[in-house]
Amino acid sequence: MTDPYAILGVSKNATDEEIKNAYRELARKYHPDNYTDNPLSDLAAEKMKEINDAYDQIINQRRSGHSKSHGAPFNANAASSFPEVRSLINQGRLEQAQEVLDGVAPQSRDAEWYFLNGTVLYRRGWFEQAYTSFVTASRMDPANEEYRRAVNNAQKQSTRQYNPYHSYGGGRECSGCDVCSSLLCADCCCECMGGDLIPCC
Helix, strand or coil: CCCHHHHHCCCCCCCHHHHHHHHHHHHHHCCHHHHCCCCCHHHHHHHHHHHHHHHHHHHHHHHCCCCCCCCCCCCHHHHCCHHHHHHHHHCCCHHHHHHHHHCCCHHHCCHHHHHHHHHHHHHCCCHHHHHHHHHHHHHHCCCCHHHHHHHHHHHHHHHHCCCCCECCCCCCECCHHHHHHHHHHHHHHHHHCCCCCCCCC
């Protein structure tokens, strides 16, 4: 049987944080999005599955006490679900991914949880909500480049979205008074079309 620690490139004495970081790096390297229309896409998918399986195996071992880590206690409720969530997202199964994320207790939601939650929201086109989640993830783990990139991408997308409350003038907010004034002005102009045009707006 292949050693899951060898697959992730870490020692059996590695801390939980080191294992998580090793998994993230490999997941970024072999992510299916990097191999779109690439003849190596099948190999990358196999490698990604191997990485996910190895990570799951290590987590299950540590959760059951077979292999104690020398770092902080591993968060079984949250981190053990992350490979599954990433896999579901990659397969486009966003509802299932969200269900797994929602099953994590609020007190167990770390930076990776917020990043994955933001990813699901982003894929659904909910860019503002995704941005909020990405910002939270980046704030919790400011050194993570993947989180920072996600914040920037979501910010760009959310600013491109049409804001129905934004005026077409000088970039100021449109209020209810502006709408009413415009309607009154239009009504007045229509009534005045047949006679003297009274400036009413």
